[in-house]
Amino acid sequence: MIVTVTLNPSLDLTYALSEPALGAVDVHRAVSATVEASGKGVNVSLTLRRAGHNTVAVLPVGGATGRHLAELLAAEQLAHATVPVPGDTRINTSLLLGSGRTIKVNGPGTELRSGDVDRLLGEVATVLSRLGRSASGPDEPSWLAVCGSLPPGVAPTVMGALVDLAHGHAVRCVADVSGPALGAALAAGADLLAPNGLELGQLLGVDLHAAPLVDIARAAVGVARAEGPELLVSLGADGALFTDGSSILHGSGPVLVPVNTAGAGDAFLAGWLAVPGTSEERMARALAFGRSACLSPHTVDPHPGSQGWDGITVTNVTQQLEEGN
């Protein structure tokens, strides 16, 4: 059972355009438009739910957009706990271009006051306590996944409170956050960090954008060895890396032409968390979930058996890395 926390949820409005690029004209007419419940933790929960796994999503909701978001979660029969907040839940926009490129515009999100944050933390504690008391086996909470940006008014120290809550309930904590929140999650002792290459570089104060795989792998191993967490680094078309500090795996698949890349990282993380198993098994499932999300116009869509599941390879590259030293 995975409990997700999304401090900055959204409605995702996705427009598909027939044009391969923006710029030639100022007005674009979409060929289709969809509105979906979203935000990174919400997407992790939706992926798990659609793949038949148990999950609870905890999130703040506000205004008409927040009501719509909660209705969409209820329609999916996704277990969720909401904390009402004064502002409107944001709307994020995705533009799917005819070339396969996705352009995202994310709103800053609605401000949370300290009382809102306290109530949200209280809700997380309630969900973890309730599940811990009533469930056993696969329904016992195994991970608290804290995902996405921090909205205005929320300090990175919230990560420490969430990691402590998870550990206080004997639950592991994974953080898919960026910037100062990622540093705070690391300092607080999160068990697994799930940055992309760019975010890992920002954590270390180095530029890993478009860096060779070996440099990103060394950076990840360095963090795991020095600070203790496992790292799952998503690299878009280059696949992903996982390290526990002693070994490092690289997973990838054949080149694909994406339809919608928004949410692929969330689906990837959901695949990793979904079922216990070896790191190799988790990596293969994570890539299958992430890649099938890319091939669907929907934000997340694990879609077993889709083209996204084909041709995935997972290689232990520890020796290669050591030999390169």
Ligand SMILES: O=P(O)(O)OC[C@H]1O[C@](O)(CO)[C@@H](O)[C@@H]1O
């Ligand atoms: O919290 P952030 O970083 O703004 O990200 C939220 C966005 O990320 C996604 O989960 C994935 O791109 C979107 O669906 C969502 O709109």
